[in-house]
Amino acid sequence: AQSVTQPDIHITVSEGASLELRCNYSYGATPYLFWYVQSPGQGLQLLLKYFSGDTLVQGIKGFEAEFKRSQSSFNLRKPSVHWSDAAEYFCALNAGNNRKLIWGLGTSLAVNP
Amino acid sequence: DAGVIQSPRHEVTEMGQEVTLRCKPISGHNSLFWYRQTMMRGLELLIYFNNNVPIDDSGMPEDRFSAKMPNASFSTLKIQPSEPRDSAVYFCASSLGKMNTEAFFGQGTRLTVV
Numbered sequence: 001a002q003s004v005t006q007p008d009i010h011i012t013v014s015e016g017a018s019l020e021l022r023c024n025y026s027y028g029a030t031p032y033l034f035w036y037v038q039s040p041g042q043g044l045q046l047l048l049k050y051f052s053g054d055t056l057v058q059g060i061k062g063f064e065a066e067f068k069r070s071q072s073s074f075n076l077r078k079p080s081v082h083w084s085d086a087a088e089y090f091c092a093l094n095a096g097n098n099r100k101l102i103w104g105l106g107t108s109l110a111v112n113p
Numbered sequence: 114d115a116g117v118i119q120s121p122r123h124e125v126t127e128m129g130q131e132v133t134l135r136c137k138p139i140s141g142h143n144s145l146f147w148y149r150q151t152m153m154r155g156l157e158l159l160i161y162f163n164n165n166v167p168i169d170d171s172g173m174p175e176d177r178f179s180a181k182m183p184n185a186s187f188s189t190l191k192i193q194p195s196e197p198r199d200s201a202v203y204f205c206a207s208s209l210g211k212m213n214t215e216a217f218f219g220q221g222t223r224l225t226v227v
Contacts, residue, residue: 032212032213034215036218042220042221043117043204043206043218043219043220043221044204044206044218045218046215046216046217049213049215051212051213090156094212094213100146100158100161100169101158103155103156103158105155106155106156
């Protein structure tokens with residue numbers, strides 16, 4: 001069965017520090033992968049997506065993610081975190097012939113000044 | 114485009130009352146999704162439509178929930194009768210309906226059933 005796991009429920013980093021949010025997926029073929037961000041009281045906004053080609057994907061707000069087939073991972077990174085990055089981050093995959101996204105439970109990011 | 118528009122943004126209702134949530138997808142999008150978000154369960158897909166037709170409603174919790182999409186620019190999610198456990202944020206999202214296209218989310222409706 002397809003699934004998405006975000007192992008870290010909550011992460012706290014200091015402003016200016018680097019960030020890596022983990023995402024692991026279960027799917028037999030190459031999935032379509034997405035990272036979304038949800039700021040407090042807001043809807044979800046797409047950060048980046050991976051379908052094929054270059055395994056390092058650049059997104060908005062300075063984020064990037066790397067697809068690693070051997071590890072079934074799609075981790076999100078940012079070299080220097082800003083206080084405004086505090087939010088909930090969701091990893092999702094689209095697998096198979098349907099149009100549904102399979103979602104991780106999210107990682108809550110807190111940023112210390 | 115104004116994005117996905119949901120109304121109302123907030124709804125407080127008494128247990129037993131009917132609640133209707135509304136969604137206007139992005140023009141040209143042919144897939145529409147209704148999600149529910151709670152602290153306990155996270156983000157749950159309730160139902161999704163393709164070309165105004167319900168494709169998968171397996172996430173609809175029970176018969177009290179119903180969703181319609183009478184045309185390409187409007188959808189409703191109705192709860193009748195509402196219960197306190199229905200309190201959540203309900204999101205509508207739309208997409209072009211292809212594997213490699215993302216879903217665009219509305220800002221959600223925060224429902225409180227007292």
